[in-house]
Amino acid sequence: xxxxxxxxxxxxxxxxxxxxxxxxxxxxxxxxxxxxxxxxxxxxxxxxxxxxxxxxxxxxxxxxxxxxxxxxxxxxxxxxxxxxxxxxxxxxxxxxxxxxxxxxxxxxxxxxxxxxxxxxxxxxxxxxxxxxxxxxxxxxxxxxxxxxxxxxxxxxxxxxxxxxxxxxxxxxxxxxxxxxxxxxxxxxxxxxxxxxxxxxxxxxxxxxxxxxxxxxxxxxxxxxxxxxxxxxxxxxxxxxxxxxxxxxxxxxxxxxxxxxxxxxxxxxxxxxxxxxxxxxxxxxxxxxxxxxxxxxxxxxxxxxxxxxxxxxxxxxxxxxxxxxxxxxxxxxxxxxxxxxxxxxxxxxxxxxxxxxxxxxxxxxxxxxxxxxx
Amino acid sequence: xxxxxxxxxxxxxxxxxxxxxxxxxxxxxxxxxxxxxxxxxxxxxxxxxxxxxxxxxxxxxxxxxxxxxxxxxxxxxxxxxxxxxxxxxxxxxxxxxxxxxxxxxxxxxxxxxxxxxxxxxxxxxxxxxxxxxxxxxxxxxxxxxxxxxxxxxxxxxxxxxxxxxxxxxxxxxxxxxxxxxxxxxxxxxxxxxxxxxxxxxxxxxxxxxxxxxxxxxxxxxxxxxxxxxxxxxxxxxxxxxxxxxxxxxxxxxxxxxxxxxxxxxxxxxxxxxxxxxxxxxxxxxxxxxxxxxxxxxxxxxx
Numbered sequence: 001x002x003x004x005x006x007x008x009x010x011x012x013x014x015x016x017x018x019x020x021x022x023x024x025x026x027x028x029x030x031x032x033x034x035x036x037x038x039x040x041x042x043x044x045x046x047x048x049x050x051x052x053x054x055x056x057x058x059x060x061x062x063x064x065x066x067x068x069x070x071x072x073x074x075x076x077x078x079x080x081x082x083x084x085x086x087x088x089x090x091x092x093x094x095x096x097x098x099x100x101x102x103x104x105x106x107x108x109x110x111x112x113x114x115x116x117x118x119x120x121x122x123x124x125x126x127x128x129x130x131x132x133x134x135x136x137x138x139x140x141x142x143x144x145x146x147x148x149x150x151x152x153x154x155x156x157x158x159x160x161x162x163x164x165x166x167x168x169x170x171x172x173x174x175x176x177x178x179x180x181x182x183x184x185x186x187x188x189x190x191x192x193x194x195x196x197x198x199x200x201x202x203x204x205x206x207x208x209x210x211x212x213x214x215x216x217x218x219x220x221x222x223x224x225x226x227x228x229x230x231x232x233x234x235x236x237x238x239x240x241x242x243x244x245x246x247x248x249x250x251x252x253x254x255x256x257x258x259x260x261x262x263x264x265x266x267x268x269x270x271x272x273x274x275x276x277x278x279x280x281x282x283x284x285x286x287x288x289x290x291x292x293x294x295x296x297x298x299x300x301x302x303x304x305x306x307x308x309x310x311x312x313x314x315x316x317x318x319x320x321x322x323x324x325x326x327x328x329x330x331x332x333x334x335x336x337x338x339x340x341x342x343x344x345x346x347x348x349x350x351x352x353x354x355x356x357x358x359x360x361x362x363x364x365x366x367x368x369x370x371x372x373x
Numbered sequence: 374x375x376x377x378x379x380x381x382x383x384x385x386x387x388x389x390x391x392x393x394x395x396x397x398x399x400x401x402x403x404x405x406x407x408x409x410x411x412x413x414x415x416x417x418x419x420x421x422x423x424x425x426x427x428x429x430x431x432x433x434x435x436x437x438x439x440x441x442x443x444x445x446x447x448x449x450x451x452x453x454x455x456x457x458x459x460x461x462x463x464x465x466x467x468x469x470x471x472x473x474x475x476x477x478x479x480x481x482x483x484x485x486x487x488x489x490x491x492x493x494x495x496x497x498x499x500x501x502x503x504x505x506x507x508x509x510x511x512x513x514x515x516x517x518x519x520x521x522x523x524x525x526x527x528x529x530x531x532x533x534x535x536x537x538x539x540x541x542x543x544x545x546x547x548x549x550x551x552x553x554x555x556x557x558x559x560x561x562x563x564x565x566x567x568x569x570x571x572x573x574x575x576x577x578x579x580x581x582x583x584x585x586x587x588x589x590x591x592x593x594x595x596x597x598x599x600x601x602x603x604x605x606x607x608x609x610x611x612x613x614x615x616x617x618x619x620x621x622x623x624x625x626x627x628x629x630x631x632x633x634x635x636x637x638x639x640x641x642x643x644x645x646x647x648x649x650x651x652x653x654x655x656x657x658x659x660x661x662x663x664x665x666x667x668x669x670x671x672x673x674x675x
Contacts, residue, residue, distance in 0.1 A: 039491070041601055044500035171646045199645045204595055204605065207383045208640035208648075215376050228501050228597075235596055239511050240379075240520050260596065262506040 029068040030317055030324055033090035035101040035111060040077035041202070045103050049125060049306035052299070053100070055289045056310040067321050069314060076102050076111075083107035087114035098123070098317070098329045100309055105129030105173050112139050121330035125309035126302060129173045133352045140333055140352045142309040142343070146174070146224075149249055149271055150181025152358055153222065156271070157247055158189045160373065162219035166195035166244075168209060168233075169224030178224030178249060194218050201229060206236045214242045223248045227300075230268075231260035238264040245269070250358070254300035258366050266365075271358045273343040274304040275370060283342045301343070308341035315339060375518035380637045386525045388633020390591050393532050395610035395617075395625040396539065397583035403620035404556045404576040407475050408611065411452055411486035412584050413603025419445045419585025420592035420602060421493060427508050434508075438531075441589045442582040449581020450574050456481040457577075458570065466560060494600040502598045510593045524594040531590060535583055536626060548575050556620065605649075612652045616659045618666025628667065631655075 034053060037046035050073055057071055072093075074086040083102050090096050091114055098121045102108045108127035115122045116136035123140040124132065130147060133139045157165060167183060169175035175198055183193045195216045197209060210233070213221060221244050225233060230252040237246070248270040258265045276287045276298035286307055290299040299307075316332035317324060339346045344356045362371045394416060401409045422444040423437050432440075457478050461468075468474055510524030543549035551572045554562040563569050591606065592598040610625075613632055617624025636651045659666065 039494065039499075041499055043494065044498050047498065197644050197646075200649065202601075203645065203648075204597065205383070205387060208380060208637050209645050211376060211379050211383065212640065231501070232595065232597060235509075235511065239513050239522055241513060241515075256500070256503070259503045260501055 027066070027068055028322070028324075029070055030097055030321075031093070031095045032069060032071045032313060032317075033086075033093070033096045033099040033101075034071050034073045035076045035083060035086045035090070035099065035107075036073065037078040037103050038073070038075035040079070042078040042103060045126075045302055046075070046078075048299070048303040049101075049103070051290070051294050052303040052307040053310045055286070055293055056307050056314065059289070060311075060314050065318065067317075069317060071100075071310075072096065076107055078102070078104050078107055080107050080110040083111045084114060087111035091115065091118040091120055096120075097324055097326050098313055098333075100125065100306075100313060102127065105132055108132055108139075109135060112136070115139070118326075119330075120326050121333055123309050123313055123333060125306040128177070130177060131173075137334075137352070138330055140348060142312060142341075142346060142354055143305055144250070144273060144354065144356050144358060146177040146181040146249070148355075149358060150178065151185035153247060153249070153271055154182050154185035154189060154191070156269075156360060156373070157220055157222065158186065158191050160220070162191065162245075164192045164194045164216075164218045166213045166216060166218040166221045167193055167223075168195075168197050168199060168213070168221065170201045170226070170229060171198040172201065174251075175224045182222055199229075201226075203229065204232070206233045207240060210237055210240055210242055213244070214240070218244060220245045220247060223252070225252055227252050227254035227257040228260070230257050231265070234261045234264045234268065250301055253361070253368065254302070255297050255368075256300070258363060258368075263366075265363045267363060269360065269362045269371070270368075272301055272361050272368070273356050273358055274301045275359060275361060275368060276304075277367070277369070278342075282340065286342045304342045308339075308343050308346065311341060312336055312339050312346060377641070379519045380641055381634065382519045382521055384634035384637030385630065386521065386528070386633070387637055388630035389525070389528050389532055390587075390594070391606060391609040391613055391633055392626040392629035393528060393535070393587040393590065394584065394606045395613040395629045396532070396535050396622055397580035397587070398607075398610045399614045399617065399620065399622050399625040400539065400583070401576055401580040402614060403622070404552060404573060405457065405475070405478070407478050408482075409452075409580075410479060410483040410607075411456065411489065412581070412610070413607030414486040414489040415445055415448055415452070415581045415584040415603075416588035416591075416606060417493060417600060417603040418448055418489065419588030420598045421497065421502075422585065423589030423592065424502055424504055424598050427505060431505070434527075437589065438586055441585050445585020445588075446578040446582035448585065449577035449579075452482070452485060452581065453574055453577040456485045457573070461570070464563070470560070490600050490603075497600065499600055501596075504593070504596060504598060506596070508593060509596045510590070511596065522594075524590070528590055528594060531586065532626070535586075536622065539579070539583075539622060542579070548572070552576055609652050612656045616655055616663075616667050618668040621666070621668050624666065624668035628655075 036049045037043055053071055076083040076086055090099050100123050103126055105127040108124045109132050112135040115138050121138050125142050127141050128143050128145045167179050169178040195213055246268045250272045253272045287298055319332040320328040336348045346354045360371050361368045398412045419441045423441045426437050460474050460477050510527055511522045513520050513522055551567045554567055555569050555572045613629035614625045616628035632652050636648050639651050
């Protein structure tokens with residue numbers, strides 16, 4: 001009985017297949033894999049990426065191209081083991097020609113080993129550790145690294161007249177690069193790093209560290225944290241009445257930082273690639289689509305980063321079409337030049353690193369605004 | 374000098390947060406002789422219940438605390454019903470004395486805690502919830518060279534009230550008497566006619582109510598309410614309980630304070646990355662050198 005049903009199903013699939021073949025020949029569907037955390041402690045980032053990707057895909061479908069694209073989302077929980085398992089799954093699926101993700105540098109690098117072996121192009125929207133693109137010629141990223149951001153911030157702080165700076169960052173691969181890239185340049189300029197310490201992500205109480213920093217009386221504090229740790233840090237600074245100016249990286253750029261810390265976030269300065277109040281049309285279109293889809297306030301930098309990553313992938317697919325293979329897609333990704341995204345124009349250099357323009361921003365009256373100094 | 378004083382004060386307030394969680398945790402252990410892994414989630418549920426209340430009705434803090442106490446108590450009774458009671462369905466002596474039956478509840482409470490945490494995450498997302506900032510308990514108060522916040526006073530007051538209230542209930546009420554009887558010898562208590570199931574349910578109600586209140590207080594203190602918030606305080610409370618000799622509530626409170634102060638003081642000498650190590654170091658030292666806990670008293674080895 002069961003066998004017969006299976007045969008029947010097989011037969012109808014075959015019949016449909018032959019019938020549908022001519023139609024599909026004109027409208028091929030390409031599959032892209034997207035590995036990202038949809039549950040677990042970093043789920044909020046992954047869910048933002050998924051929303052951004054769906055906006056990009058939706059806009060693409062409406063544009064009436066000669067081919068279709070499907071994205072397969074897989075939940076990695078920001079867990080290295082899960083990430084590697086997903087990578088194997090994507091590699092085994094012959095219909096998947098390219099992969100987006102993962103969120104953290106650690107998981108992206110671990111998965112990259114699988115993609116390197118199999119020859120699968122991988123584009124991460126956020127993996128900013130220097131080692132990621134060094135894995136192989138198949139790895140791309142759409143985020144500026146601390147190698148670019150650190151020296152820029154060092155120059156900014158030095159130009160503001162700060163000579164003694166305290167540096168703190170989360171204890172991750174990424175946090176290490178925040179400190180080293182900034183400190184190297186700042187010392188080269190003639191400044192002094194008087195205090196440097198790492199903390200575990202999700203630390204509840206920053207007060208012991210803040211008290212320690214205050215004892216060293218630095219001119220400014222340079223911080224490598226994401227928005228949740230940032231909000232805790234800023235609130236507890238205020239609580240202890242420590243009024244040293246705080247600088248940070250684009251990672252803390254998120255409207256939620258201001259929602260969580262309120263007035264205590266006022267005055268924090270940071271570098272960013274994406275500002276939702278940028279008047280250019282593509283940014284405003286994205287912001288409007290984001291608000292309509294998620295019902296949230298303006299998107300932060302990370303969803304914008306994901307939105308651009310998906311669009312860069314789609315543009316590369318379009319250039320490779322109709323001869324889309326993993327290899328041809330990789331070559332087209334590598335050929336990305338002046339791609340006009342919402343996070344600025346993106347060009348991949350020979351090391352598959354993006355060059356982007358960073359803007360200086362500050363929290364003023366509950367919003368991130370661009371500033372000159 | 375001011376610097377060391379400030380670190381000491383921060384340590385005290387950290388310790389009080391841990392103590393607040395440890396009280397309910399230790400009470401439940403004392404009666405069942407088994408760790409309730411879902412205590413951290415009760416704490417989280419308390420925080421979310423309080424947050425919802427603040428967002429929808431904006432009542433005064435005292436009302437919130439009372440409602441959260443009730444929510445925690447009910448959740449605790451539910452937890453006991455689903456994760457603990459099914460393992461006591463046989464009343465013969467062999468089952469009651471069986472460690473395996475008792476310790477199976479480690480797993481069932483762990484399972485329920487995972488379901489609860491992931492459930493909250495599904496509904497609210499894993500990020501920090503935004504809470505009305507005016508309700509936060511972090512207005513600074515300067516005392517001489519050191520700074521504390523109003524939340525420190527409220528948490529201290531609540532811990533004190535809980536501890537005193539609990540001592541009163543345990544020593545001067547019939548429920549307290551039966552809790553102590555079951556804690557002392559569950560089988561014996563049953564033989565002399567104490568309704569052990571009801572007593573255990575009461576213990577869960579009281580212990581979980583306290584856990585839930587701790588959750589909302591600490592949530593407001595740090596302004597950080599999120600699904601995984603119960604994990605770290607749960608670990609610290611566990612260590613405090615083991616150090617304090619498993620079933621001694623005042624012992625657990627004192628050890629929670631010791632852990633908090635040591636953590637803050639340790640950050641003077643080492644990077645804060647190592648801060649969590651302090652609690653674990655205490656745990657190992659206790660297990661090796663004080664197998665009955667620092668405050669003795671325990672019936673069996675940790």
